[in-house]
Structure formats: C-alpha cells, structure tokens
Amino acid sequence: SSKRKTLPPMTSFMPIVSSSLTTLELFNIPSLVWLPFSVQNLNKLEKLKIWYCMGLESLPTGINLKSLDTLSLVGCSRLKNFPDISTNISELHLDKTGIVEVPWWIEKLSRLKWLDMSECINLEILPTRINLQSLSILDLSGCLRLRSFPDISTNISRLDLSRTGIEEVPWWIEKLSHLYSLEMNGCNNLQRVFLNIFKLKHLQRVNFSHCWALVGADLTGLPIGVYTYFPKANIN
Numbered sequence: 001s002s003k004r005k006t007l008p009p010m011t012s013f014m015p016i017v018s019s020s021l022t023t024l025e026l027f028n029i030p031s032l033v034w035l036p037f038s039v040q041n042l043n044k045l046e047k048l049k050i051w052y053c054m055g056l057e058s059l060p061t062g063i064n065l066k067s068l069d070t071l072s073l074v075g076c077s078r079l080k081n082f083p084d085i086s087t088n089i090s091e092l093h094l095d096k097t098g099i100v101e102v103p104w105w106i107e108k109l110s111r112l113k114w115l116d117m118s119e120c121i122n123l124e125i126l127p128t129r130i131n132l133q134s135l136s137i138l139d140l141s142g143c144l145r146l147r148s149f150p151d152i153s154t155n156i157s158r159l160d161l162s163r164t165g166i167e168e169v170p171w172w173i174e175k176l177s178h179l180y181s182l183e184m185n186g187c188n189n190l191q192r193v194f195l196n197i198f199k200l201k202h203l204q205r206v207n208f209s210h211c212w213a214l215v216g217a218d219l220t221g222l223p224i225g226v227y228t229y230f231p232k233a234n235i236n
Helices: 037-041 104-108 171-175
Strands: 004-007 023-027 047-051 070-072 091-093 114-116 137-139 158-160 181-183 192-194 205-207 216-218 227-229
Touching: none
Parallel strands: 004 023, 023 047, 047 070, 070 091, 091 114, 114 137, 137 158, 158 181, 181 205, 192 216, 205 227
Antiparallel strands: none
C-alpha cells in the first residue's frame, strides 16, 4: 500500500488515513477548520503539508509526532497559534499564516534547521536570548510588523529580513559567526547598520537595497569579495 496520500476536498479525513502513512498532504480545503486529536496516531508520519486551507484555525496541542520531520502550513491565513505537535521537526514552513507571536518554547525544537515565516503580516513578537542550535535558515521576509532584530540562534547562515519593520541591525550581529547571507532589501524603517565584518568570516552577501531611510552603516573591515547592495546613503 502507498505510504503517501493526497486527499481530495472533504471536512473529515482521519477515518480513511492509514497509521502507516509517511506523508500527508491537504491542499486547498476551505472547510477544514481543525485537525482532530487522533492525528497523534500517525506515528510514522514524516511530512505533513497543509497548504492554503483558508479555514484552518487550530492544530491539536500536547502531542508529539515523533517521526515528523517537515511541517508545512503555507497559506493557512486564519491559523494564529504557533504549532506544537512535534519536537523533532527540522523544517517548519509557516509562510502566509496569521501567527502573531513565536513562543519562547520554540527553543525545545532542537533539531530545527529551517524556519520560514515569510509574509506573516501579523507577526510582531519573537522570543529573545534563546539559541536554536541547529537553525541554519531563517526567513522572515515580508513580516511588516516585525521591528526587533531576531535573537534566536547564533548558527544562522542565511537570514532574510527583507520588507520588515526593523529599524537597526544591532552590534551583536557579530555573534552570528556562521552568517553567509543577510537580506534586508526594502526595509523602509531601517536607519542604521552595525556590522563588525571582521567577526563575520563566512559572510558573502549583504543586501540593503531600497532601504531609503538608511543614514549610515559601519562596514569596518569589509573583505574583498563580499557582494554588497546599498541605496545612496552615508556608508562608513
């Protein structure tokens, strides 16, 4: 029997789902409002994709799908609470959801490598002073209400903060020693950039294009070979 199943539009799907499934995909089901608690029985589920189910408002909490590696809830615009269904996730795609806050307990996702929350236009709050040790890719582009520079991992290599409300790149960005790419294109509120490039030895690309409020940037020690994009501003 197949280990993968893509279901047609319906309001109740759990009775026909096999507990041996490894992939479950639910696409564009407007009538889907919640996932039943019985989803916890899918012990072999590795990938759960729920895309553009505009009516989805909640997921069960207090369960742990131990095999789940990838959770993708793209375009579920009514989903406001951060999902808490597995501590073993390595990829979490929450782009275009209605989530307002990333909770402090995200730190328990110790295997998380990729977090995509792009175009979460209601996102305002991130936890501070936590360290997701496995996190390598963080995409918060298009989170217009986000004003604080993310401080959730020191191991990030690719960071996209384009079109956010962030006003300053702080001095402590130097602790992101693995940073390879920093994208902040179109950050209309960005005014100052503090980058001690000497400590960002892996940095290859920085993009501050279309940041028209940017009045100054300290790029002390910028090595040759780093691709940089700036508006016409006072760059030191």
